[in-house]
Amino acid sequence: MTATLIDGKAFAAELRQRIADEVTRLKDRGITPGLAVVLVGEDPASQVYVRSKGKQTVQVGMNSYEHKLPAETSQEELLTLIERLNSDPAVNGILVQLPLPAHLDEAAVINAIDPAKDVDGFHILNVGLLATGQKAMVPCTPLGCLMLLRDQLGELSGKRAVVLGRSNIVGKPMAQLLLRDSATVTIAHSRTTDLPELCRQADILVAAVGRPHFVQADWIKPGATVIDVGINRTETGLVGDVDFAAASQVAGAITPVPGGVGPMTIACLLANTLTATARVNGLPDPEGLTP
Ligand SMILES: NC(=O)C1=CN([C@@H]2O[C@H](COP(=O)(O)OP(=O)(O)OC[C@H]3O[C@@H](n4cnc5c(N)ncnc54)[C@H](OP(=O)(O)O)[C@@H]3O)[C@@H](O)[C@H]2O)C=CC1
Numbered sequence: 001m002t003a004t005l006i007d008g009k010a011f012a013a014e015l016r017q018r019i020a021d022e023v024t025r026l027k028d029r030g031i032t033p034g035l036a037v038v039l040v041g042e043d044p045a046s047q048v049y050v051r052s053k054g055k056q057t058v059q060v061g062m063n064s065y066e067h068k069l070p071a072e073t074s075q076e077e078l079l080t081l082i083e084r085l086n087s088d089p090a091v092n093g094i095l096v097q098l099p100l101p102a103h104l105d106e107a108a109v110i111n112a113i114d115p116a117k118d119v120d121g122f123h124i125l126n127v128g129l130l131a132t133g134q135k136a137m138v139p140c141t142p143l144g145c146l147m148l149l150r151d152q153l154g155e156l157s158g159k160r161a162v163v164l165g166r167s168n169i170v171g172k173p174m175a176q177l178l179l180r181d182s183a184t185v186t187i188a189h190s191r192t193t194d195l196p197e198l199c200r201q202a203d204i205l206v207a208a209v210g211r212p213h214f215v216q217a218d219w220i221k222p223g224a225t226v227i228d229v230g231i232n233r234t235e236t237g238l239v240g241d242v243d244f245a246a247a248s249q250v251a252g253a254i255t256p257v258p259g260g261v262g263p264m265t266i267a268c269l270l271a272n273t274l275t276a277t278a279r280v281n282g283l284p285d286p287e288g289l290t291p
């Protein structure tokens, strides 16, 4: 069997087009959404993402504000910037690129962001709102994965889903979204026993582990839908957490790396910025951009 390729790049391009159309409508009312991205330090991979985010923000007609701070920035300086962005009406979304340098308190920084501008959905208020089924800002990567899964499968209700990874930015919110769609969800991690056997029961397998080619073809239930979140840089280039070549002979549908979840993450960041802008202006949520 050869799996259907889930084209995240094309899906993300369509999503950005819809966002651009909505931005045009907002601009007619005198509203231009603005996204502020804060990068502390000079991590080369982070610089690439931030540049790419800034470019796509402008392409959909939004204002992009980039704040690049030196690696030695103090907690106080960073919090002062966040306070300034919180009270700036031109800024509708704030993203602080993670990971932060070790001397900074990541949780304190995230929780200092106005929850209404928290387009990453990492603030404890948004985490709690999502967990209790209330209107939240939803983390971009899991939201992008959910969109791809719904597009591929239609209905997720009753499906068995296994999420590999329990991070606050991918694994846990992914599990919450799948649960909200009434999938039967198992979260696996480094202490999980009999991982291959567990994965073989999954109709939906989401891999967010951060290890190249970790998921083997014989862990996959024939016909399953496989979402590969992993971004791993190796000598042979960018690879996911799934052994793609072998897995695509077993899976029913699978995302590639690159060109799968990655582009969806950035498109969903713009979607969240649009949603935040609509909400702060008392407008209804834009159609199809929220779970
Ligand atoms: N495409 C995109 O847009 C994005 C991609 N990523 C990528 O996704 C991947 C995961 O990211 P993130 O969640 O931040 O990573 P983390 O390192 O925070 O979490 C990794 C998770 O994988 C688990 N894990 C590690 N080793 C094993 C193992 N041998 N067996 C089972 N579970 C294991 C860890 O378990 P434990 O908790 O027990 O340690 C942990 O829960 C990375 O490759 C990252 O680059 C991340 C964000 C966005």
Ligand SMILES: Nc1nc(=O)c2c([nH]1)NC[C@@H]1CN(c3ccc(C(=O)N[C@@H](CCC(=O)O)C(=O)O)cc3)C=[N+]21
Pocket (backbone or CB within 6 Å): 048, 049, 095, 096, 097, 098, 099, 120, 140, 141, 231, 238, 257, 258, 259, 260, 261, 262, 263, 265, 266
């Ligand atoms: N506050 C915060 N929010 C994030 O959402 C966040 C973060 N910090 N820190 C880092 C991770 C990682 N991440 C990616 C975004 C896009 C691609 C992406 O577009 N990838 C392309 C390839 C890009 C390339 O070639 O390097 C693809 O998969 O096709 C990947 C990874 C967001 N993250």
